[in-house]
Amino acid sequence: MKPNVSEVNLKFIKPRDGLIAFANVVVDDWLYLSSIGIHEKLDGTGYRLTYPTRPVTKQAITLFHPITKDGSRAIEQAIFAKLKDVMSKTDAGHHRPDPSRT
Numbered sequence: 001m002k003p004n005v006s007e008v009n010l011k012f013i014k015p016r017d018g019l020i021a022f023a024n025v026v027v028d029d030w031l032y033l034s035s036i037g038i039h040e041k042l043d044g045t046g047y048r049l050t051y052p053t054r055p056v057t058k059q060a061i062t063l064f065h066p067i068t069k070d071g072s073r074a075i076e077q078a079i080f081a082k083l084k085d086v087m088s089k090t091d092a093g094h095h096r097p098d099p100s101r102t
Contacts, residue, residue: 002070003027005078010038010086018042023049023079027071033064036075038083047083049076 007026013019018041024034037050053060066072 003074004029005074008078008082010079010082015040020047021083023082025075025078027075033075036079038079047080049079 005025005027006029007024009024010021011024012021018039019037020040021038022034023036023038024032025036026032035052037052039048039050040046041048051065052063054063055061066075
């Protein structure tokens with residue numbers, strides 16, 4: 001069963017090492033996931049997502065991530081659709097989105 005991503009919010013940041021924004025999503029109207037990193041791919045062909053981690057001793061522990069391809073695709077598609085929508089609206093003004101407006 002494919003999860004339903006019902007809400008996507010983006011928070012743009014000053015780009016750093018390819019990281020351009022963070023996304024928050026609501027899955028199946030009961031699960032809120034935040035701080036999903038949106039990075040520009042190194043080859044410039046699109047974007048990729050990273051999920052939050054927390055350092056514990058000398059290891060980084062993943063806080064959450066999709067465990068199925070359907071779950072991963074649903075989250076990616078929803079975030080990338082929202083990103084495309086926001087970027088297309090700002091392309092008309094020829095500037096990056098204002099971090100305070102997303």
